[in-house]
Amino acid sequence: MLTARTEVAAAEAGGLLHVVGGYPGGNAAPNTHEVFDPAVGQWAFRAPLPVGLHHACAASIDGQLYVVGGYLASGEAVDTLYGYNATADAWVALAPMPSRRGALVCPVVAGNVYAIGGDGPGGDTGVVEAYDPTTNTWDTGHPAMPTPRNHIAGGALDGRLHVIGGRAAWAGSLMQTHEVYDPVTRTWASASPLPTGRSGMMAAVYRGRLHVIGGEGGPATFSEHEAFDPSTGGWLTLAPLPTPRHGLGVVALGDTIYVASGGPRPGATFSNVLERFTLAEDQAKTIMGGHLRDCR
Numbered sequence: 001m002l003t004a005r006t007e008v009a010a011a012e013a014g015g016l017l018h019v020v021g022g023y024p025g026g027n028a029a030p031n032t033h034e035v036f037d038p039a040v041g042q043w044a045f046r047a048p049l050p051v052g053l054h055h056a057c058a059a060s061i062d063g064q065l066y067v068v069g070g071y072l073a074s075g076e077a078v079d080t081l082y083g084y085n086a087t088a089d090a091w092v093a094l095a096p097m098p099s100r101r102g103a104l105v106c107p108v109v110a111g112n113v114y115a116i117g118g119d120g121p122g123g124d125t126g127v128v129e130a131y132d133p134t135t136n137t138w139d140t141g142h143p144a145m146p147t148p149r150n151h152i153a154g155g156a157l158d159g160r161l162h163v164i165g166g167r168a169a170w171a172g173s174l175m176q177t178h179e180v181y182d183p184v185t186r187t188w189a190s191a192s193p194l195p196t197g198r199s200g201m202m203a204a205v206y207r208g209r210l211h212v213i214g215g216e217g218g219p220a221t222f223s224e225h226e227a228f229d230p231s232t233g234g235w236l237t238l239a240p241l242p243t244p245r246h247g248l249g250v251v252a253l254g255d256t257i258y259v260a261s262g263g264p265r266p267g268a269t270f271s272n273v274l275e276r277f278t279l280a281e282d283q284a285k286t287i288m289g290g291h292l293r294d295c296r
Contacts, residue, residue: 001260002043005032007021007263008247009021010261011058011065011251012060015037016036018058019260019261020049020067022261025270029048029052032048033084036260038253050082055151056102057069059107065086066082066084066131068113069100077100077101077121080097097129099120101117104118104152107162111134112132112133112139115129116154116181117145117148118152124149124168126148128142128144130183146190151166151167152166153165156205159184160180161183163181165215166199167199167200173218176196178228192228195235198215200214201214201222201246206227208229209227211238211250213250214245218266220244243264243273245263248263256277258274258275260273
């Protein structure tokens with residue numbers, strides 16, 4: 001990357017990897033916006049966020065990038081929602097999120113962005129609010145996640161929203177909790193716990209599995225790379241992250257998972273590392289002895 005950052009938000013939009021925001025103290029302003037084009041293997045700056053944010057969440061729908069919530073440099077949680085227009089290289093403020101919070105997840109299902117969990121003025125929360133870009137409105141009628149927590153990872157698999165790991169004031173920073181939300185029935189259920197409890201990691205859906213990568217907890221950062229397979233209900237252990245870090249961006253783009261930025265040590269540490277993971281088609285279908293370990 002062109003800058004060293006941590007606690008970024010990242011997503012794919014328009015075939016590019018977008019990495020936005022970051023914790024104060026690196027060599028970039030907290031509103032920095034960089035994109036990586038895998039076709040040419042180069043990074044470039046784009047229009048910065050209207051305000052500096054860290055611990056925000058990024059998502060995309062039909063090539064439109066959205067940045068939800070986060071914290072200001074002061075640590076104050078925000079309710080902002082920004083949309084990025086790539087053609088104009090400009091940001092626009094959209095309908096604010098009903099709840100102020102950061103360190104949340106924002107998976108996409110059926111054209112809606114679901115803002116789940118995080119930490120706000122009232123502490124750890126499990127609140128679920130869904131944004132509809134066609135009407136620029138939020139739906140607050142969803143039941144809260146059973147286990148309030150922040151610094152979580154998540155993603156959408158088969159129309160359901162998975163929220164994994166994290167930290168909470170009562171549970172510490174090495175949570176294994178895995179809860180699944182069905183937005184059609186509006187019900188929550190528990191699922192197989194994350195094998196390696198941690199927080200500050202991120203996740204991406206790749207080849208039909210949810211890959212959870214990196215993180216922190218206690219005195220260390222994590223290299224662990226574990227993937228949930230909905231066809232078995234179990235977890236696989238895959239090749240570890242070469243550079244352990246937290247506050248990173250994990251994004252599936254094409255046939256590759258890209259892992260960008262993040263702190264190599266717990267707390268306010270920074271990096272400009274970009275690493276990528278790929279899995280051959282036959283490996284995606286078969287658990288191969290010694291390479292993938294079934295952690296059901």
